[in-house]
Amino acid sequence: MIASSQTIEAPDADWWRGAVIYQIYPRSYQDSNGDGIGDLKGITARLPHIAALGADAIWISPFFPSPMKDFGYDVSNYTDVDPMFGTLSDFDALIAEAHRLQIKVMIDLVISHSSDQHAWFVESRSSRVNPKADWYVWADPKPDGTPPNNWLSIFGGSAWAWDPTRMQYYLHNFLTSQPDMNLHNPEVQDALLDVVRFWLKRGVDGFRLDTINFYFHDRELRDNPSLAPERRNASTAPAVNPYNFQEHLYDKNRPENLEFLKRFRAVLNEFPAIAAVGEVGDSQRGLEIVGEYTSGGDKMQMCYAFEFLAPDALTPARVAEVQKDFAAAAPEGWACWAFSNHDVVRHVSRWGADVLDRDAYAKLLSAILLTQRGSVCIYQGEELGLTEADIAYADLQDPYGIQFWPEFKGRDGCRTPMVWDDHAVQAGFSTAEKTWLPIPVEHQLRAVNVQQGVETSVMEQYRRFLAFRRAHPAFAKGDIAFLPPTDSVLAYTRSLGNETLLCLFNMSAGDVVAELPDGAWEVLTGHGFEAVVEGRSVTLPAWGAFFARLA
Template sequence: MRSSNNSNSEWWRGAVIYQIYPRSFMDSNGDGIGDLPGITSRLEHVASLGADAIWVSPFFRSPMKDFGYDVADYRAVDPIFGTLADFDEMLARAHALGLKIIIDQVLSHTSDQHAWFAESRTSRNNPKADWYVWADPRPDGTPPTNWLSVFGGPAWQWDSRRRQYYLHSFLKEQPDLNFHCAEVQEALLGEVRFWCERGVDGFRFDACNHQFHDALLRDNPPSSAASLDAVSTVRADNPYAMQQHLYDKSQMENLGFLESLRGLLDDYGAVALGEVGDENAPPVMAQYTELGKRLHLAYSFSLLTAEHSARHLRHQVETLDHALAPTGGWGCWAVSNHDVPRVATRWNGGGPEDTRRDRLWLALLLALRGSASIYQGEELGLPEAEVPFELLQDPYGRAFWPEFKGRDGCRTPMPWKADELHAGFTTGGPWLPVYGRHLPLAVDRQSTDPDSMLAFSRALLRWRRTQPLLRTGSIAFLDAPEPVLWFERREGNQSLQAVFNLGGEPVSIALREALEPLEPLAGHPLSSSSSLQAGGERRMLALAPYGVFFGRPAGKEQM
């Protein structure tokens, strides 16, 4: 058992976490699907970025209805990804490179192919009869509540064996576990303990606010017009957004389970990162990350939407920061992941891609208070891929096509070598096509270009490591007109200001005090695009389109 009292027990606070989607990262055996040995072979790339940890999306045994988020065996590696020995080798290699390993754990539901569900559905009185959420139909045969699935349609599926409905918050092949059953909680803690004993450094708990449902099975009320416009975990054209999800998730009983989970993790010094998908997520995240009690940090969806004005971004960051302050909680920001269109396309305003904008979003992400999650390919500035319907794999996309094209566009294979077959990802036929526009952005091309997005990413992450304020300092926003976002990071008597021009035209703003520029990338377009101009008693900051400025009060030593 590892001790939690090590000198770096809070490594996660302000850490940069690199998300790896195993199917699309690197294929080692030519079957067209990325795997654990493939990840191991490319860990030096992640280490060269300066990331602190990798988060590996699910690689457990699964029928892959939702590509691993439907777990059939928590303790087995799916053969398409390798073996437990391959996992151990990946873990050892990561640790040798100074990288922590965080693995995805999906506790709110399993696959319908899991042995637990196979037993539970056989009768109403078997030993695992209450391990899942079963309910009788209403007198007219309809589902017991009006709850909806995130992936569309009712959240209840009729099972002819038990002549009851079972709850599934996602696909019907992903039945929800019944956390009101004490045996379920104990069993899941045992699954987490298995990986703690294997030496993982932490867990990303998927959909962790879905772990309890309302025991009285009350109907959800309809959404108000205001809530429909709020930050949501789903698209507005999905009927799921038309309900206030008061009873099918984010229940108070979950706090007790999270405390039990934290107790287990503390025995091993492992970290808990929770995904909180809720229409009013900040207060839930604050509860879940109350200092020392439950999760260490929570993952925010707030910057994964299409809206990206300075006003919106400030509101989202301030709302979470104010919610976390009373509990001492900690957040984790992301601008891309495996569930949303890539930021290079999502936030381009409908225009062409622009590497200046890609650099700006990465600099902003790394400057916010909280930890940061970088999705694979973001360091290359990859745009969203176009995947034709006939090659679409994502069930979510197939259900809502053509208005919503699903999540495959951000899941296409990582381009490693521009001139090799399938960009060096595989020697076989890839599970999703390599996107042609990704080839010029391949790792090998960018590695030799000092002006590339990859070179920028590496340099920026290295510089951030020298700035403690950007890892743990407080944050306070300063008023600025659109499209400028301006905030200060402070700790003790040290401070740093960050200014971002989110627009495509030059802007100038008046500074409140004299600032000395911090040069994270001397001679790089990001740092040289901003300039300070004297103007009588005022000092003006000129920012080029998508310009970024970091500065500290004049006369104070640089950190």
């Protein structure tokens, strides 16, 4: 008998570098039981859509037990599924189906704070001497009874809430029902790392870490200094929020975080091919922090930067500036770029309010995003060209919007349910008479079934361009070099090994002519854009693009 051997291919530990990650907001993706709220079984049923799109991974926003004051970002149990979304068995089935379709699964971990209903906090607030008394950030009042310092909550007002049982204040960088955990306490770190292991053992491929730069606070509770008006930037909080009036030196971005992230990475390394992306919420030091958190190969693999989520207009100069600033701030680092997510106005509306041809604009933006150096997040509905929904005050769910209405309308406009079938009840999202957020008519007209198979649709362009991206590894992992931008034309090359690709984008509503750089360029097709090449001149139509390879 001749012995046979099979070579078992090791998992690709570098899969995340250049991956396209599809973000799912579970409340709004697919409702499987008719209660008007999406769930895990619904996500599993719709995974073929994501596979057909061509994404490498999914990131699922929180589905853990929660009182839902902040819609899952206030966790009351880190190792279970909220009954609203299903069961642990439903999650296991989701993992199995995603892996069958060769889709990685990343989940959202919210460990800077918990719900005030978490058993840890319930015990912590019960007295000053219980075993978890120091698991959250507690402080005595000033002699006059006011909060310990001037720190502000992102959701408005002081970041300190009074607890009458302990006769102390507790820190909450977000809602008062979201107390901050004290990661200076090693027991807290150990408990949170055990949570990480729990989900890794269930088969997840990685994590998105919410508010990663909020993990530690200044032990001395020093006041934040004020910020000069000309330095205030509304990308961390809306412009009407006084949170922007401070320089956040002491309530977040603390150096102790680096050592904890090394501990976190060591846990990831106990399992094969695991990756994490950290959300850095800071408009003042964002890229600098990304550089710190992704350096050395012993912390985060990548960080979720906010530069392209800000309201600043997207121009050729802006794209080049962001990438060059990132390269300077994080020469060893790796970014994960997004144009939209569950916290910001959808980018087609945010940047394209005056654009007449929204479809062409959406297609162009998708090509720009998918050719940036870094990994990419696509937010559900982005592939349909969905615009920001206009939600009436009576229908608002987001406490952020309710607090600052009408100057800031909150985040509900980007969180409305996914639209699958324009002929079905609730656009195929649910059979319920009423969904948790209303579904705009204009969204129903852009449903998946409407765009399926229509070559000129935004969705088919996403599929086409993702296939084009996969055919050219330089887009995923190559270097980027910018040509001098003009008011209308964004131009850069992506290079990996012997392949150099040229990318030209017309970011205007009129035709423009661009000149090819030196070299022999082979025109590439299959990406869905058309341009006219005459000699070394390329005529790009409105919102058009051109791609070539150096021969």
